[in-house]
Amino acid sequence: MRRDVFTADHDEFRKLARDFVAKEVVPNYPAWEKAGRLPRSLFERLGALGMLGVAIPEEYGGAGLDDYRYNVVLQEEAARALVTLGTVRTQLDVVLPYFLTYADEEQRRRWFPGLAAGRLLTAVAMTEPGTGSDLAGIRTTAVRDGDAYVVNGAKTFITGGLLADLVIVVARTATDPDDRRAGLTLLVVEDGMPGFTRGRVLDKMGIKVQDTVELAFHDVRVPVANRLGEEGAAFGYLGHNLPQERMTVAVGSVAQARAALDVTADYVRERQVFGRPVASFQNTKFELAAVSTEIEAAQAMLDRAVLELVAGELSGADAARVKLFCTEMQARAVDRCLQLFGGYGYMAEHPISRLYADARITRIYAGTSEVMKVIIAKSLGL
Structure with a gap:
């Protein structure tokens, strides 16, 4: 469905992000998974391209664009390539906002140039x-x-x-x-x-x-x-940033669910069972049609919330609703997609198995689904 979240500037950033992920991340990703971490050099390359300093003021080496949509683009492009940027996402979406909002002038001079350049990790x-x-x-x-x-x-x-x-x-x-x-x-x-x-x-x-x-x-x-x-005053500070943190999880959930759908659709067109492509069976068509519909519903909800977050109007309860719906949707979607791979879906060599394992944490971190329901219930006066 048509999305009205991004501008031409975001589209140009998307091209840069897509190219970077394809050339710098995808070829090295298996080695990084085995190492259990991203290398510092990745942050430095991202910093050299200006991708870590988008929100950091220009006087400290950034672009001065306090616009969460650039973070959304970076997450979406990573998911599209069947990878995640892990601690890059945490640094940009979760940690950096605390520095941007609460650092004094001396701290900004001391830390911001290194954050923008990818020399300081957080x-x-x-x-x-x-x-x-x-x-x-x-x-x-x-x-x-x-x-x-x-x-x-x-x-x-x-x-x-x-x-x-x-x-x-x-x-x-x-x-x-x-x-x-x-x-x-x-x-x-x-x-x-x-x-x-x-x-x-x-x-x-x-x-x-x-x-x-x-x-x-x-x-x-x-x-x-x-x-x-x-x-x-930290409890209030943490509460102020939690809506964005929860939105970040939701963005990844929808993008990774969409990636699971795409890779599964490709697989069932090629995979033969009983002399026919798996895609030719009605069950396959119905399952993927249902997954596609759920993803579009989550995307519409998410996009509205992204615009509200950028405008400074997203409430904590609405952020909880978005995280709850999108992460629960991701779990259903990836599970149904893996089922269509059969035994191959359980093998680590297929990206769907990684998408399945990665999806399980989204209903836990940044507040469990149960905590999201408590927040939503309070907003209803319950």
């Missing part, structure tokens, strides 16, 4: 071994000591944490028994700070190209100059 550390979606339950502490905070605690499931030069850590600087959400602060821990260690790289079911690690902090002295925003 991560955000929220989740702890005992707290998942319950951010108010964070126990990592940061105690003020002169011109520094002393940080102690542990984080887990941290995307991009293995190579990150700057890790935004959510830590508790105060405790209010009447308000669990109060007293959380964002601190930027830099690679090499004494007491900051990276634990094991976690072995995941899917998204193998995206490193996910445990982080530990033992008496790490973080300068007050590395605090993002005001002390004790």
